[in-house]
Amino acid sequence: MRLRVAVIGAGSWGTTVASVASHNCPTVLWARNPEIADEITGARTNTRYLGTSRVGRELRATAAMSEAVAAADVVVMGVPSHGFRATLELVRDHIRAWVPVISLAKGLEQGSLLRMTEVIAEVLPGHPAGVLSGPNLAREIMGGYAAASVVAMEDETIVCELQAVFKSRLFRVYTNQDVIGCEVGGALKNVIAIAVGCCDGFGLGDNARAALVTRGLAEMGRLAERLGGRPLTLAGLAGLGDLVLTCTGELSRNRQVGLALARGEALAEVLTRVGHVAEGVGTARTAAALAARLAVEMPITREVASVLYDGKAPRDAVNDLLARDIRAERSR
Numbered sequence: 001m002r003l004r005v006a007v008i009g010a011g012s013w014g015t016t017v018a019s020v021a022s023h024n025c026p027t028v029l030w031a032r033n034p035e036i037a038d039e040i041t042g043a044r045t046n047t048r049y050l051g052t053s054r055v056g057r058e059l060r061a062t063a064a065m066s067e068a069v070a071a072a073d074v075v076v077m078g079v080p081s082h083g084f085r086a087t088l089e090l091v092r093d094h095i096r097a098w099v100p101v102i103s104l105a106k107g108l109e110q111g112s113l114l115r116m117t118e119v120i121a122e123v124l125p126g127h128p129a130g131v132l133s134g135p136n137l138a139r140e141i142m143g144g145y146a147a148a149s150v151v152a153m154e155d156e157t158i159v160c161e162l163q164a165v166f167k168s169r170l171f172r173v174y175t176n177q178d179v180i181g182c183e184v185g186g187a188l189k190n191v192i193a194i195a196v197g198c199c200d201g202f203g204l205g206d207n208a209r210a211a212l213v214t215r216g217l218a219e220m221g222r223l224a225e226r227l228g229g230r231p232l233t234l235a236g237l238a239g240l241g242d243l244v245l246t247c248t249g250e251l252s253r254n255r256q257v258g259l260a261l262a263r264g265e266a267l268a269e270v271l272t273r274v275g276h277v278a279e280g281v282g283t284a285r286t287a288a289a290l291a292a293r294l295a296v297e298m299p300i301t302r303e304v305a306s307v308l309y310d311g312k313a314p315r316d317a318v319n320d321l322l323a324r325d326i327r328a329e330r331s332r
Contacts, residue, residue, distance in 0.1 A: 002024070002025045002026065003025050003073040003074050003161070003165060004025060004026045004027075004028075004071055004072050004073045004074070005018075005021045005022075005025045005026070005027040005028070005072060005073070005074045005075075005076065005165060006027075006028050006029075006030065006068045006069045006072035006074070006075045006076065007021065007027065007028070007029045007030065007068075007076040007078050008030045008065075008068065008069075008075065008076065008077050008078055008079060008087060008091060009030065009031075009032075009077065009078030009079035009087070009104075010029055010030070010031035010032070010033070010036050010037070010040065010046060010049070010061065010078075011049050011078060011079070011080075012046075012049040012050055012138040012139070013078055013104055013136070013138045014029065014076075014078025014079070014104060015029060015040070015046045015049060015050060015055060015078075015138070016050070016136075016138040016141050016142055017076060017078060017104060017132065017166065018055070018056075018059055018061075018076075018078075019055040019056045019059055019142065020056070020141070020166060020168050020171055021076070021165050021166060022055070022056035022057075022058045022059035023056050023058070023168060024164060024165055024166075024167070024168075025074075025165055026058070027056075027058070027059055027060070028059075028060050028061070028062060028067065028068045028072070029059060029060070029061040029062070029068070030061070030062060030063070030064075030065055030068035030069070031061055031062070031063055032063065033063065034063040036048060036061070037061040037062050037063045038061075040055060040059065040061035041059075041060055041061045041062075044057065044059075049138075050138065050139060050142055051139070053139065053142035053143065055142075065090050065091065065093070065094055066093075066094045068094075069091055069094040069095050070094050070095075070096070071096075072095070072096070072099060073099060074099065074100050074101075074102065074162065074165060075091060075095060075099055075100070075101045075102070076101075076102045076104060076132070077091075077101060077102065077103050077104060077105065077116070077120075078104045078105075079105065080105055080107065080279060081105045081106075081107030081108060081109055081110075081116060081187075081279060081282065081283070082107070082110065082282055084103070084105050084109065084116055084119055085109065085119050085123060088101075088119065088120065088123045088124065089123055091124070092123055092124055095124065095127070097126065098126060098127060098128070099127060100127065100128040100129070100130065100153070100158055100162065101120050101124060101127050101128070101129050101130075102129075102130045102131065102132055102151070102153075102162065103116035103117060103120065103129070103130070103131045103132070103183075104131075104132055104133075105279070106133065106186035106187050106189075106190060106242075106279050106283075107187050107190070107279040107282060107283045107286075108187050108282075108283050108286040108287060108290065109286070110282055110285070110286050113286055113289060113290045113293070115180070115183045115184070115187070115227075116131065116183065117129040117130065117131060117179055117183060128153060128154075128155055128158055129153070129179070130151060130152055130153030130154075130158075130159060130162065130179060131151070131152050131153075131179055131182050131183050131186070131238075132149060132150070132151045132152075132166060132173075133149065133150055133152070133182045133183070133185065133186040133237075133238040133242065134147070134148060134149030134150050134237040134238055134241060134242055135147070135148070135149075135237060135241040135242045135244065135245035135246075136149050136242075136245075137245070137249060137251050139251065141170075141171060144170065145170070146170045146171075146172075147170065147171050147172070148171070148172040148173070148174065148237055148241070149166070149171065149172070149173050149174070149237060149238075150173070150174050150175070150176045150182055150236065150237045150238045151163055151166060151173055151174075151175055151176070152175070152176040152177065152178060152179045152181075152182040152183075152238070153177065153179060154177055154179060156175075156177060159175045159176075159177065160175060163175050174236075174237065176233065176236070176238070178229050178230045178233040179229075180224060180227050180228050180229030180230075181224045181229035181230050181231070181232075181233030181234060181238070181239070182229075182233060182238035182239075184220055184223050184224040184227065184229055184234070185220055185224070185233065185234050185238040185239035185242060185243070186238055186242060187279070187283050187287065188216070188219065188220040188223065188283070188287060188301070189216075189220070189239070189242045189243040189246045189247070190246060190254040190278070190279045190280030190283055191216075191254075191280045191283055191284045191287055191300070191301050191304050192212070192213065192216030192217075192219070192220070192243060192246075192247060192300060192301075192304075193243075193246040193247045193252055193254035193255045193258065193280060194254050194255070194257050194258040194261070194278075194280045194281070194284065194304050194308075195212055195216065195258060195300050195303070195304050195317075196209055196212050196213060196216075196247040196248075196255060196258060197247075197252075197254065197255040197256065197257060197258015197259040197260075197261070197262065198258040198259070198261055198262045198307075198314045198317070198318060199212055199258070199262075199318065200255070200258070200259060200262075201258060201259040201260075201261070201262025201263055201314075202262050202314075202315065202318065204318070209247070209248075212247075212300065213243060213244065213247050215300060216243065216247075216300050217234060217239065217240060217243060219297075219298045219299075219300055219301060220234050220239060220243070221234045221239075222296050222297065222298065223287070223290070223291060223294070223296050223298065226294050226296050227294075253274050253278040254278050254279070254280040254281075256270075256274055256278075257270055257271070257274065257278050257280065257281060258314075260273075261307060261314045262314050262315075267281070267308060280304075281308055284301060284304045284305040284308050284309075285305045285308065285309050287301050287305075288301050288302050288304075288305040299321060299324060300321065303317040303318075303320060303321055304317070
């Protein structure tokens with residue numbers, strides 16, 4: 001029997017993952033907004049988030065959490081980190097015992113500094129938790145372009161079964177058991193992309209961008225290792241792959257934030273114009289606090305947080321990074 005899938009959250013990525021999964025398994029997509037749910041089921045589109053792209057013919061959408069979750073064999077959480085816990089608490093009222101829960105969110109929980117799978121463990125103890133992460137632009141996947149991602153979970157048997165849920169001919173999904181490394185990569189690449197956007201906005205050149213991306217990768221590896229992940233994971237799709245895409249892609253919201261900050265725009269105005277969630281904005285402060293708590297050196301993350309929350313001028317942040325003492329290169 002094919003697994004029954006519930007995807008919670010009808011944003012661009014949640015809708016895309018639900019559309020892909022619907023070709024493999026019976027899939028229901030939960031949308032907070034009933035009008036979006038009706039549009040997806042009726043017109044096969046989600047114009048607010050995906051324009052005119054059409055979702056899979058078999059995908060159903062609903063605004064009723066019980067309808068989405070009660071019969072699900074797999075629950076996929078496609079909501080941003082700032083709403084993750086509250087939405088998961090709604091899921092808790094309907095989910096069956098032991099059903100795996102997969103996070104699509106690329107951020108850290110503010111206040112608790114927890115990764116999303118740690119939030120799952122707190123809200124839904126006993127449910128296997130994992131993450132789907134990689135260099136994936138929703139609109140390209142919906143447009144039929146090739147892409148690759150990673151589904152990570154500690155249980156090798158379950159993660160291999162989940163691989164078949166998400167993969168397609170053009171969407172290659174690899175497995176990984178390093179949940180921590182994949183989550184850290186997905187969260188921190190957004191912060192580094194804001195820094196790279198500032199660098200590009202100031203016209204500092206390709207050399208500076210490459211250096212910033214590389215040193216950002218080193219920061220990601222240090223934090224992942226300190227939390228118990230494997231630094232080598234950061235050299236894969238959920239780390240370097242996602243980092244390169246987010247730091248260079250024209251559709252990257254976090255890079256757009258950095259570009260706008262370099263132009264002197266106010267953060268609130270930038271976020272309003274971008275329209276969709278830029279996870280790196282919240283993650284910067286949370287990751288900086290986590291790094292301080294764990295005594296992990298993360299200067300790029302710290303400077304981004306200072307620009308976003310302490311009123312530091314982006315130009316001053318770049319200058320301070322350039323003025324740091326030069327030492328032996330360390331990969332982590």
